[in-house]
Amino acid sequence: MQTEAFGGKKVRVEGPNGRFTDAALLDGRVLREVMAVGKHIGYDFGKDRKLHVHMGLYGDFTEGTGAAPEMRGALRLRISTKNDWLELRGPTDCSVWTDEEWEALKARLGPDPLNGDDPERGFKTILAKKTTSIGALLMDQTVFSGIGNIYRAEFLFRAGVSPFRVGAEMTRQELKAIWKDACALMQDGMVDRRIVTTMPADRPHGKGPALDEEVHYVYRRKGRPCFVCGTKIETKVMGGRNLFWCPTCQVK
């Protein structure tokens, strides 16, 4: 965990590739806390010094102990102490925010399944939507925060819900089930740093998923047989992203 390695410690902050020019504002300061809200990460360096990181599609962290490795590649950010280092490459955003900006972000985002939030606000929003599909609503970060394209497809499959059903046609029961599923699967995903959504019995090779094994029911499985019913998985762009679903298991 980044908090364990760097929390409460005076850290070195660098922006080696020149695209993170505010590194000097943070360098040598105490990193008080590492915060996560939805897909956003905040590093608290004190008043109006909140380092905001959003990974976007390409971002990735590399972490290690001991001396930091030699600079290589397009290295946007490095945080380090004598004992630990952390490198960030390819994020959508890595910049210093004011407290106000950070608070505004938190206010805008919907309940996060990983933060023990009450989902009620999100349920209400969904149930009030008479024309927006549940497939689009699950991707909306103001409804719930943290759910992305893989999870929306997989949660809907696991719930047996068609992505095309509008929000108002969802039942509270179904929404509760999806939320519960999200809390469990996203927690596992965070711990494993890998998104696994298939039940052991539905995986082609049994229980523990091998590294090269299929671990999704529908995501990126266009034209391949559904693990449950054998129907070919379909795909369509919804909300600018590729949606996948089983037309038999997710009829309504």
Place this chain on the structure above:
DNA sequence: GTGGGATGGGCAA
């Protein structure tokens, strides 16, 4: 070697 797609989101129109 090259080109396209990808776990995202903000913006203009």
Place this chain on the structure above:
DNA sequence: TGCCCCTCCCACA
């Protein structure tokens, strides 16, 4: 809705 951002990796030459 489409475009941009801008990095990595894979399939295909």
